[in-house]
Amino acid sequence: GEDVEQSLFLSVREGDSSVINCTYTDSSSTYLYWYKQEPGAGLQLLTYIFSNMDMKQDQRLTVLLNKKDKHLSLRIADTQTGDSAIYFCAESMAGGYNKLIFGAGTRLAVHP
């Protein structure tokens, strides 16, 4: 079945690293995504990783994928107040890149 789960809330101090975790159930996932939603805005694609990769780094963002455990994480280094948002994990399935399956989102709060 298709199910993506995330913890709902994370609070970090400015300058620390944030780690947002996600688990998924469908082993046929091809791509896994992280989207960011700021207040009043749409979903912004932050990064994605192909299912045959273990890690992807993009500036302050590091994505780790453990396909055996079906676990995906997003690490934000040197977290800033502008990183405060809701972060959604999503997967797409083999055989097409159409439907995205999302988690419920993790609200990241960054405090001084």
Added chain:
Amino acid sequence: EAGVTQFPSHSVIEKGQTVTLRCDPISGHDNLYWYRRVMGKEIKFLLHFVKESKQDESGMPNNRFLAERTGGTYSTLKVQPAELEDSGVYFCASSHQTNRAGATQYFGPGTRLTVL
């Protein structure tokens, strides 16, 4: 280049009324998607258009929901009659290609629908 736009941004209606949501995708994007987030839960897929054709409508909740994309440009999502459980945020997304690895779906800001 303009992004995906949605109208209205908010809509408050009474149970039993009709509401029509509109989405204008990024110009030139053949693929248009509708998603919905209810009560702070996960964002759920509703349907996918390729140009004016419905490619996948497996996520449409019931026959009170009707999506159209005449001419393959903008799309409308009509809810008739609306029920309380239809409240949520309706997102539209568009993409240029679906058969390319990691094809990006660009999302609009969403329409927040409240059914009283």
